[in-house]
Amino acid sequence: MILAGGRGTRMGRVDKGLQPFRGATLAAHVLRRLAPQVHVVAINANRNQEAYAALGAPVLPDELTGFEGPLAGLQTGLRHCATDLLVTAPCDSPFLPPDLVQRLRDALVTQQADLALAVTMETDEAGVAHKQPHPVFSLVRKSALPRLDAYLAEGGRRMDGWHKSIKVAEVLFNDAAAFRNINTLAELQQEEQARDAAPTLQDVVSCLSGYDPHAVPVSQAQHIIREFVQPVRAVEKVALRAALGRVLAADLVSPISVPAHDNSAMDGFAFAGDQLDGEHPTTLQVIGAVYAGRPSDLRPQAGECVRIMTGGVMPPGCDTVLPQELAAGITDDHVTIAPRTVKTGDNRRFKGEDLMEGSPALKAGKIVRPADLGLIASLGIAEVPVRRKLRVAFFSTGDELRSIGEPLAPGCVYDSNRYTLHGMLTRLGVELVDMGIVKDDPASLEAALRDACESADAVITSGGVSVGAADYTKQIMATLGDVTFWTIGMRPGRPMAFGKIHSNGHSAFLFGLPGNPVAVMVTFYFFARHALLRMMGASASDDLLVQARSFGPIRKKPGRTEYQRGILTVNADGAREVRITGSQGSGILRSMAEANCMVVLPDHQGNVAAGDLVDVLLFEGLI
Numbered sequence: 269m270i271l272a273g274g275r276g277t278r279m280g281r282v283d284k285g286l287q288p289f290r291g292a293t294l295a296a297h298v299l300r301r302l303a304p305q306v307h308v309v310a311i312n313a314n315r316n317q318e319a320y321a322a323l324g325a326p327v328l329p330d331e332l333t334g335f336e337g338p339l340a341g342l343q344t345g346l347r348h349c350a351t352d353l354l355v356t357a358p359c360d361s362p363f364l365p366p367d368l369v370q371r372l373r374d375a376l377v378t379q380q381a382d383l384a385l386a387v388t389m390e391t392d393e394a395g396v397a398h399k400q401p402h403p404v405f406s407l408v409r410k411s412a413l414p415r416l417d418a419y420l421a422e423g424g425r426r427m428d429g430w431h432k433s434i435k436v437a438e439v440l441f442n443d444a445a446a447f448r449n450i451n452t453l454a455e456l457q458q459e460e461q462a463r464d465a466a467p468t469l470q471d472v473v474s475c476l477s478g479y480d481p482h483a484v485p486v487s488q489a490q491h492i493i494r495e496f497v498q499p500v501r502a503v504e505k506v507a508l509r510a511a512l513g514r515v516l517a518a519d520l521v522s523p524i525s526v527p528a529h530d531n532s533a534m535d536g537f538a539f540a541g542d543q544l545d546g547e548h549p550t551t552l553q554v555i556g557a558v559y560a561g562r563p564s565d566l567r568p569q570a571g572e573c574v575r576i577m578t579g580g581v582m583p584p585g586c587d588t589v590l591p592q593e594l595a596a597g598i599t600d601d602h603v604t605i606a607p608r609t610v611k612t613g614d615n616r617r618f619k620g621e622d623l624m625e626g627s628p629a630l631k632a633g634k635i636v637r638p639a640d641l642g643l644i645a646s647l648g649i650a651e652v653p654v655r656r657k658l659r660v661a662f663f664s665t666g667d668e669l670r671s672i673g674e675p676l677a678p679g680c681v682y683d684s685n686r687y688t689l690h691g692m693l694t695r696l697g698v699e700l701v702d703m704g705i706v707k708d709d710p711a712s713l714e715a716a717l718r719d720a721c722e723s724a725d726a727v728i729t730s731g732g733v734s735v736g737a738a739d740y741t742k743q744i745m746a747t748l749g750d751v752t753f754w755t756i757g758m759r760p761g762r763p764m765a766f767g768k769i770h771s772n773g774h775s776a777f778l779f780g781l782p783g784n785p786v787a788v789m790v791t792f793y794f795f796a797r798h799a800l801l802r803m804m805g806a807s808a809s810d811d812l813l814v815q816a817r818s819f820g821p822i823r824k825k826p827g828r829t830e831y832q833r834g835i836l837t838v839n840a841d842g843a844r845e846v847r848i849t850g851s852q853g854s855g856i857l858r859s860m861a862e863a864n865c866m867v868v869l870p871d872h873q874g875n876v877a878a879g880d881l882v883d884v885l886l887f888e889g890l891i
């Protein structure tokens with residue numbers, strides 16, 4: 269049941285659910301997200317009931333009159349509910365999770381609870397994380413109705429008050445943004461404008477001279493994709509360790525200097541360097557010892573020094589450290605330094621030499637790597653703002669495809685593309701929506717594309733983008749949005765669809781990759797990967813090509829980019845050498861599995877002779 273019975277106080281008393289949003293109303297968006305998850309949807313509304321009924325769902329007004337709040341709506345819902353379980357969602361939450369009901373139900377059943385509700389982790393302004401319950405997103409057993417009736421009869425109106433009288437299971441959802449509700453008209457406008465600001469494909473290609481979709485150079489296709497896709501905006505705070513692989517959503521400014529004081533880089537003796545003599549030994553009196561992490565008030569004067577440990581704070585006046593093994597002589601209370609053993613300033617680490625207070629330690633857009641975790645920890649920061657995870661839906665198309673476990677009928681092949689895509693997407697760190705195999709039939713393709721579009725930020729398909737008689741994918745894609753079909757000047761991976769599709773007020777970027785298994789991987793690595801990284805909010809980075817000598821000759825036609833699968837080794841002389849892995853057919857996945865790199869032969873390049881230098885992109889590090 270969609271809860272639309274409120275007064276809409278924060279929206280100026282308008283009927284929230286009926287506010288226009290992305291080509292429909294807010295309630296219509298909620299309905300579209302909820303309907304596939306349940307048997308039947310009803311709407312709880314106390315005004316404008318006809319307008320709600322037009323959405324095609326029964327409308328139930330509160331039993332209690334006088335806008336008594338969400339519990340009154342729940343009571344009505346449970347009274348009319350023909351199933352054992354009732355789920356509720358508010359009418360102003362158009363982004364609710366597509367697996368809301370499934371996950372609530374799993375928890376309700378396993379914990380034998382009366383009610384399961386969604387919670388997310390959120391961070392307050394002071395940076396402290398807390399659990400945020402979303403009680404209006406809950407799944408309740410019909411059997412809890414008598415207890416709700418009793419609570420309301422006693423005058424109770426609060427969700428949390430009622431929850432005390434029943435068994436509640438909490439379900440943690442990672443995507444806090446999915447529970448976002450639109451409270452004010454200004455927020456509503458913002459959401460709409462953000463969408464309107466996006467360029468069309470026509471906008472992007474009109475800036476290019478000589479653009480021809482039937483002959484697109486690789487660099488041009490990469491450019492168009494980069495200009496067209498947009499990063500997700502939602503941000504969430506995660507605990508430091510959980511930030512690994514995520515994209516920083518804001519610059520991290522160092523709240524402290526690291527190190528916080530000048531300190532010693534060596535175990536030895538600290539003193540003022542101006543006492544050193546280039547000709548004669550210097551003997552200093554040792555007035556005490558300084559240990560790392562233990563403050564001292566020692567202040568050596570002329571002729572004095574302190575024994576100091578690595579990391580120990582340099583006492584005032586000291587700027588030089590003699591490592592103890594370099595001392596010319598050490599007695600109980602004196603150290604002698606031979607001429608020219610150390611210079612002034614040696615072995616001193618400066619305050620802030622790693623990071624200075626107030627300076628950005630890490631930039632927004634950085635993908636957090638192990639060193640960054642350590643760096644952030646060194647600043648004492650426990651939580652990190654990151655972009656929300658990108659959701660990517662993917663499926664394979666083709667009547668000839670069979671899934672593992674099915675018998676292989678004559679003329680059929682097992683679907684391998686979904687597995688390579690699963691691997692690449694998992695390593696990229698996105699949320700996956702694996703939609704299986706879809707037949708080459710227009711109705712199934714349309715349903716799958718719409719479903720994918722409604723549940724993800726990006727959709728990746730494989731197959732059906734060439735010119736075959738059963739390649740309906742293209743026709744359907746074209747009807748669902750702003751999609752272009754390219755013949756790219758490359759091998760493998762010539763045909764590819766790219767654009768943005770829309771369905772029921774949702775939109776998603778679309779990558780229609782060619783069906784051949786090697787072409788899928790190559791187009792993913794050289795087009796989809798960059799685009800998805802940009803959508804994740806990551807700063808652009810170039811592919812790091814290295815040069816290697818080609819072991820043998822390679823045949824290559826100028827005028828297109830060729831990606832040959834190679835094995836890069838270091839030969840006996842220590843030089844990098846690359847060999848091509850046998851047949852380079854774009855259906856031969858073995859050539860990818862054997863390879864550890866791709867030899868990238870650019871457009872202008874002709875045949876390669878044995879011993880020529882070629883560019884190589886290593887798979888390791890690519891994802």
Ligand SMILES: Nc1nc2c(c(=O)[nH]1)N[C@H]1C(S)=C(S)[C@@H](COP(=O)(O)OP(=O)(O)OC[C@H]3O[C@@H](n4cnc5c(N)ncnc54)[C@H](O)[C@@H]3O)O[C@H]1N2
Pocket residue numbers: 664665666668669681682683684685686730731732733734735736739760761762763781782783784785787854855
């Ligand atoms: N007349 C022309 N024919 C073809 C052209 C062309 O320019 N003119 N381009 C060729 C190139 S290059 C490619 S790549 C393919 C692309 O074809 P589609 O994207 O339409 O893909 P399909 O026809 O559906 O499949 C191609 C091939 O790959 C196998 N396949 C597909 N999906 C999977 C999967 N998930 N797992 C394993 N194997 C898969 C499929 O069985 C076909 O053998 O078009 C050329 N033809």
Ligand code: MOO
Pocket residue numbers: 758759760761762763782784786787854855
């Ligand atoms: O994309 Mo195709 O051969 O170039 O596989």
Ligand SMILES: [Mg+2]
Pocket residue numbers: 731732733734735736739783
């Ligand atoms: Mg085809």
